[in-house]
Amino acid sequence: MEPRIPGEIRLQGQAEPEAAIAAETRTLVIGPYPTKRDAHGEPRPALARLEEAVGLAAAIELDVADKLLVTVQQIRPSTFLGKGRVEEIGGRIEADGIRLVVMDCALSPVQQRNLEKAWGVKVIDRTGLILEIFGRRASTREGTLQVEHAHLAYQRSRLVRSWTHLERQRGGFGFLGGPGETQIEADRRMIQERMTRIERDLETVTRTRGLHRRSRRRVPYPIVALVGYTNAGKSTLFNRLTRAEVLAENMLFATLDPTARAIKLPHGETAILSDTVGFISDLPTMLIAAFRATLEDVIEADILLHVRDIAHEDAEAQGADVAQVLSELGIEPDADRIIEVWNKADLLDDAERERLMNLSRPNGAKGAGPVLLSALTGEGIDRLMSRIEARIAAARTSFAVILEPAQGAELHWLYENAEVLDRREDAEGAMHLVVRVAPEKEPRFLNRFGAARRLKGSG
Numbered sequence: 001m002e003p004r005i006p007g008e009i010r011l012q013g014q015a016e017p018e019a020a021i022a023a024e025t026r027t028l029v030i031g032p033y034p035t036k037r038d039a040h041g042e043p044r045p046a047l048a049r050l051e052e053a054v055g056l057a058a059a060i061e062l063d064v065a066d067k068l069l070v071t072v073q074q075i076r077p078s079t080f081l082g083k084g085r086v087e088e089i090g091g092r093i094e095a096d097g098i099r100l101v102v103m104d105c106a107l108s109p110v111q112q113r114n115l116e117k118a119w120g121v122k123v124i125d126r127t128g129l130i131l132e133i134f135g136r137r138a139s140t141r142e143g144t145l146q147v148e149h150a151h152l153a154y155q156r157s158r159l160v161r162s163w164t165h166l167e168r169q170r171g172g173f174g175f176l177g178g179p180g181e182t183q184i185e186a187d188r189r190m191i192q193e194r195m196t197r198i199e200r201d202l203e204t205v206t207r208t209r210g211l212h213r214r215s216r217r218r219v220p221y222p223i224v225a226l227v228g229y230t231n232a233g234k235s236t237l238f239n240r241l242t243r244a245e246v247l248a249e250n251m252l253f254a255t256l257d258p259t260a261r262a263i264k265l266p267h268g269e270t271a272i273l274s275d276t277v278g279f280i281s282d283l284p285t286m287l288i289a290a291f292r293a294t295l296e297d298v299i300e301a302d303i304l305l306h307v308r309d310i311a312h313e314d315a316e317a318q319g320a321d322v323a324q325v326l327s328e329l330g331i332e333p334d335a336d337r338i339i340e341v342w343n344k345a346d347l348l349d350d351a352e353r354e355r356l357m358n359l360s361r362p363n364g365a366k367g368a369g370p371v372l373l374s375a376l377t378g379e380g381i382d383r384l385m386s387r388i389e390a391r392i393a394a395a396r397t398s399f400a401v402i403l404e405p406a407q408g409a410e411l412h413w414l415y416e417n418a419e420v421l422d423r424r425e426d427a428e429g430a431m432h433l434v435v436r437v438a439p440e441k442e443p444r445f446l447n448r449f450g451a452a453r454r455l456k457g458s459g
């Protein structure tokens with residue numbers, strides 16, 4: 001059988017690797033939240049957080065039999081939850097035939113072990129769950145390596161703090177204390193060696209990706225990247241725009257690795273559309289670091305489509321989480337290159353749709369309002385395409401060109417290969433033109449029209 005997560009390695013002396021979490025495992029999801037506010041001090045309904053955790057569990061096909069909200073005033077070092085709570089939940093676990101408990105928080109190895117002992121079932125925390133999801137979604141070599149690395153780092157951190165646990169598993173080895181510790185050292189060294197090897201492999205893969213990116217730049221099509229909260233509909237929109245078949249299901253994190261495809265804009269121009277990893281609140285920092293290379297595509301994009309599930313009750317908080325990640329990447333939320341996409345319009349009732357329609361009317365000179373659409377039905381897709389095109393055009397270089405009357409062939413070339421914005425004939429019959437040139441056509445244009453005067457744009 002395939003290892004549960006690519007990074008899972010069998011440690012020396014350990015009888016068996018941890019059992020895989022099988023699909024359809026009867027699961028209880030617990031939201032043990034200290035307060036009703038999120039990490040940024042914004043109120044975030046506990047129920048919505050719990051629902052998200054349930055969604056994550058369902059994404060790896062666990063059979064979520066029950067969910068439970070627990071307000072935790074004070075975290076108990078040994079079991080996270082209070083004694084009475086642990087017992088009460090234990091009864092429920094037994095009565096419901098639960099096999100796995102997901103605690104939507106960060107558990108210390110000791111807490112995890114004690115809860116497993118008290119309840120007699122497997123317990124995983126939020127990081128464990130997210131690693132599980134990433135592990136199943138990774139499809140490219142880079143993604144697999146990143147997940148493997150993150151998982152080893154997680155394993156190592158737990159190894160250090162829970163060595164008595166491992167000793168116990170190995171039975172007999174730890175009786176003098178010394179050998180147990182040596183064993184831990186051996187395990188740690190093994191993990192470290194493996195991590196170093198992965199880092200080397202990743203460097204190669206990242207370098208290759210850098211080369212790809214540079215060669216993409218040499219055929220300089222504008223790059224449009226999709227970003228958004230997990231499950232917002234990025235893959236569906238990607239498919240709709242490219243008509244390609246990539247994984248799009250009602251599953252979170254369907255897209256771990258960016259996929260890039262060419263799209264044709266309304267006036268026939270080409271752009272590269274790139275799908276990226278779904279963002280999520282409270283993503284463990286270890287994982288953010290792991291995906292930094294992937295996110296470089298986002299940083300370098302000419303246009304970002306920020307896709308939101310506008311029908312989701314938590315849409316605003318999700319949008320804020322994405323904005324936070326973007327600003328960590330150095331992209332400010334009001335940057336010109338961001339186009340807000342309000343997806344799932346088909347799920348809105350008439351009144352809400354009307355309200356959002358009004359809100360999404362282009363505002364101000366930039367014409368920058370959000371685009372309300374449905375990736376599922378295709379409604380509003382044309383508007384998005386035009387908006388992308390307009391945004392690319394706005395960033396594009398314009399040139400002033402003067403043609404003599406005899407240069408008919410040149411005029412023809414311009415009409416075929418550039419966008420003629422203005423055309424005026426002077427008294428001598430010379431043609432004064434303002435043209436906009438796509439980046440990929442610019443070298444050829446400059447070859448022909450070396451005397452053209454650059455007017456504006458990124459050039």
Ligand SMILES: Nc1nc2c(ncn2[C@@H]2O[C@H](COP(=O)(O)OP(=O)(O)OP(=O)(O)O)[C@@H](O)[C@H]2O)c(=O)[nH]1
Nearest residue numbers: 231232233234235236250252253254255278375376
């Ligand atoms: N009703 C409706 N459902 C949609 C729409 N767009 C996407 N969905 C559904 O929402 C779910 C998630 O869509 P995906 O495209 O996989 O979402 P994603 O943002 O790529 O998700 P991650 O890969 O987890 O980041 C799927 O069940 C889609 O069918 C829409 O416009 N309307």
